[in-house]
Amino acid sequence: MMYKLGSILLSPVIPVWLIILCAILFAGLAWRTYAFCSLKYSERWILWSLRMLAFGILAFLLLQPSRRETRSELEKPVLAVLLDLSASMQDNPYAEKMTRADKALAFLKKSEVRKHLEAFRVLYFTAGSSLQEGLDLTTTPKFSEPSSLLAPAINQVAERLRAEPQAGILLLSDGLDQSNAWLEGRAQQIPVLIPELENPVLEERPLQQDFSIENIHYPRRAILQWEVKVEVTIRRRHGSTAQTFPVELLQNGSMLRKSEAVFRENENFRKVEFSFTAETLGNHLYQLSILPLQDADAGNNHREFVIDVTDARKRILYLEGTPRWEFKYLKRSLLAEKNQELNAFLQSGTGAFLNFSDTEHQEALSLPEFSPESLRDYSVVILGDLKADALKEKDYRVLTAFVEKGGALLFLAGTRTCSPDGVLSSPHFKELAPVFSLPGAQMREGRFSVDFTAAGRSQNAFSDLLSEVRLPPLLSFWGPVEASSFASVFLAAADGSAVLVGRRYGQGRTAVLLSDSLWRWQLGSEAGGGGKSLYGRFLTQLLQWLAPGLQSQNEEDSIQLLLPSREADLRAKISIGALCGKRVSGSGLACRILCPDASNLALPMLPAELGIEAGLPSPEAGFRCEFVPEQEGTYRLQVISKDGLASEEALLVVKKPALEFTGEAINRQWLQRLAKDTGGAMLPWLEAGKLLEKLPVKPRSVEIVREYS
Template identity: 25%
Template sequence: MNLDVAFSPLIPLWALLALAAAGAVVAALCVLGRTRGAWLRAGAIACLLLALANPSFTREDREPLTNILPVVVDRSGSQTLDQRKAQTDEVREQLEARLQGLKNTEVRWIEAGQDGTASDGTELFAALRNGLADVPPERVSGAIFVTDGVIHDVPPGARDLGFAAPVHGLITGRPDERDRRVALTLAPRFGIVGQTQTVGFKVEETGAGLGRPVPIVVRRDGEEIERIEALPGQSTTIDVPVSHPGVNYIELEAEDAGQEITTVNNRAVVPIDGVREKLRVLLVSGEPHAGERTWRNLLKADASVDLVHFTILRPPEKQDGTPINELSLIAFPTRELFSQKINEFDLIIFDRYARQGILPIVYFDNIARYVRDGGAVLVAGGPDYSEPGSLYETPLANVLPAEPMGGVVERPFKAELSAVGKKHPVTRGLPGSEQNPPAWAPWFRMVDSRLREGEAVMQGPDERPLLVLAREEKGRVALLLSDHAWLWARGFDGGGPHVDLLRRLSHWLMKEPDLEEEALRAKATGKTITLERQTLKDEAAPVTVTLPGGTVRDVQLTQAEPGLWRGTLETPELGLHRASDGTFSTLVNVGPPNPREFTEVASTDKRLASLATATGGSTRRVEPEPGAELAVPRIVPVSAGARAFGADWIGVREADASVVRGIGILPVFAGILGLLLLVGAFAATWAREGR
């Protein structure tokens, strides 16, 4: 029970203060003038002022509240290393037994990082705040942390805790642990395909017997590309080539130091997104025709394409007597394009081009060699492909996948996907292809030809090849055997998916990874890995996934759509995963490339020490010596301000928190008592002055 005095003035406070000042002046004059009954008069004035102040006695009936003691148990990834998990379990068991005898205390057990793979590191204090969200600060008697000391959200000071009570740390792990880790100092996010990027790193070591140069293996997409040595503690840089568009995974792996607590952090991963420079495309139109601008408009609309377009308006055989110096046409720079700078182009397109004496035969040899060395050629042919002067009558025929039969089919027909075309990423799922026949406008002309190699992904009447795709050594060739694709672009009879088709076709030729017909891909969403096998075959082999820790999982794939097989894997680990089906392999990273949780894993009491000292708490290892029994301290209640730790004990503050159950109020100058006090004071003054 608490007893207090409260005031509830009957008049405004300023008026009460004014009367008090006036009364003090009157009382002082009476006392200084030695007036008879001066002190009695002063007492009467004081009683009157007290009556106006309306004092009352307040009694509170309070019920004490229990103390709240949070115990935060670290279950993060680093706690799974060595014997830490067993130590943590044993410490918790002993603490449960010792805390049962702590009176007037409610123990809250808070498990932090139960999945063991926190992507942002070990955040024990965030878990502590969540666990105490409904608890007033004055009820918290302290906090005990069972952890390896690798904590990434330790508050900078005691004021940031949110309560005033001692913090204690019970540190798991061994004091003599060895660890070697690779820390990145320069990790670029993007790189130009075909160029190099600089990656910086530093080898850091903990433990005795280290300090010698460390062998480092550098890998790109799982394949070793270099071996170097690095001195511990010194920054090292290397230049790595960016070989392809999309993510290039650069791995830096340090040699095992021997007897390390873990080798997970011996490897660092740098994902570099490969970005192409402007794709250079050479478009050669053999003559003006209705569909000439279809290719030009499509390629010019693509911001990633740098287009060079030539149209043959005046072939050599066209002689009309106009003097050369009066022509505004420029000469076709054949030597520069097809001899000196041919390898600068990513794609060469011949649109209705026939041999007209413009290109010497030797240049067609150059083009065929350009394809075999990794270039790409697209021939969009019309009647010119089957007539005398066809490109098939040049050395380029050695890489062209279809042979003209000498005729042209001229009747309405609808282009259809072949069995292979329904699986190929260039044509699979084209809008309207799900219907039979496809909901596309008809074409009216195509070249009659015979498939020589490659795959016919689209076909015309009587299953004649219409669009043929082929690989020639390192390069690629596509042959479109109709010049009526422009009808789709003009919207004739509803049009067709010309943008999707022609864009996919050109990007397949330029080796866009997403359009590969045989590929294994993997992507991660959270901890779910989705595997995709693109293939033209009728089945897909199981995929073997190797987790960062070395565990191997097999994933069966099921057909999601023609040519595309999928499977999923729930992984318990963060880091770089390797997937392979025996033919293709790929990498996928789950979570951040280098999880903060495993950057530094050696147990330490330093991170928590300053905060524990500032709150009056302590940190201590539960295994003082290797192999010794765990030293779990006793829990002792202490008063506020008292020392909170000793050699074999730690203290928790006795919180002085309570809740009000009842209130009693007794006014002093109310009723008969107040009236008697006032009348008595003034009566005594009158009686003394009347003598």
């Protein structure tokens, strides 16, 4: 219980009545003690008073007194200034003396505006693709955000200032909101004040027609002698008449294909497709150009991109234990690949393997003996639904060495493969197995949705499959399992259960596909990517990850150059990684960069740990350097060893960031609706200095309490 005596507060540890009772008893007993002593009366009073003084100090401490001071202060209301930093703020479609960005900054510097701002506690925010708090007005902000998400930004400001006395929001924007959202309940209660950053045009002047390359869809990787498809989307602004113009596709500066873009009346988008055959290995630079006759901006009529062509000629050895559907469709899909040679064998009831390769080569009619010499001719070995005793102990040792030296091993799940006596559970494969079955593991049946994990999406080999809106469901998968410490889950069910797991082992790779119903992706799936079904494309990309090709990073005398992407934005930091084979010394490793203006850079490659950001499934020791491109165009990168005997090259296309230049006037209708719905105001530029006068200043009285104990 607390007692208040003026500005003094008492918070006794024990009840006050008990302290008073103790004082009376103590006083009586103390006087009684001295009453029977041979002391003078004055001496008795002195001694008794000292004892009572000691008790009084103790009682004072038990009362825990404190002093409280209370005073009132007036707190200024909060005014949030929200500045739009999207690139469209630099647009000037009507060629005024000041852009929208210039007017926004000039508004904050007006003397009458600064005077009115003194009555508020001003908090600055910036909006674009996200909301940021704080703004340094001593430097010129960069209006370079690729989008304008204004309504969500206003909602976030209202939420952040929930506990503050909000007077209003000062919005400096062109109103070209791209969020398709609107204000939530709380944000609608805060007045929004808007100065008009673009003068209305009395007589609307027609804007000049402009064609631009909106988007390009192309494979990051292509297979030698395969058909490659490139699809370009062309956009037209401020035009409506029918028009036809040429579209050109160049490869390394030479004409490759030519087509036409045919725009009908009032048509704003047109797609143009090119197809060609990848005939040479390596990184190839492609230039796409549109050549309209009437165009306002020729700077957006050209785009460059890089496609990495690899040799997918692989010999694949496939051993299957049972004649199941997976064997039928996987064999059919692999045999359809003209750049792959399949030797498929099915185990009979006696344990012998019968050839099902559909090949004319005599050497493929019988199962090759597992030896380093025989497996040297293969890139990938696939083990189907096999028991552990299907292979001899020597076979396990040879297969392990095969992977260690750069080979690829793929396990296909089945009731035999993953069982305790299956080939995946064999103790001989304990070191290289991507997963281990947990107690109670079985083939689960049902309908399971699947998708790529973050690790799967980071792999360039699967990039062509990421465009799928939704992967078909699976009807089964083996679980539960535990991935090994060096493995990554690339494909998972909705509950996080692993479906596709891969890992590095030595210089090679292993993977396990934990479903025996993936073959159903072949049924009823639409063809794509060169006429192949989703099932065929998935297998191709999986094998591409397992065995990257002739220019494999697993070669002992080679260097692998790693880039997060073959395209980059101007002035963005680029990280270049490299992995060296065992015979290549990392000492003195350097990266040479040939810039678009023919100048050269030489950067040392320093030891570093490379991971997912470099396209690797797990951290690995390598080398890295960084640089910031200052020019647009194509850069040629070369990582070279100190002795010059090993090197690797790549092309990097650097372009301006995709900015939000629309050429459109400010969205007055959106801004006026915003001001109306919030009870705010929108004034023309010439009257903008009076805008803050419409906002009432209502300071909040705040009571400040201080206590001294």
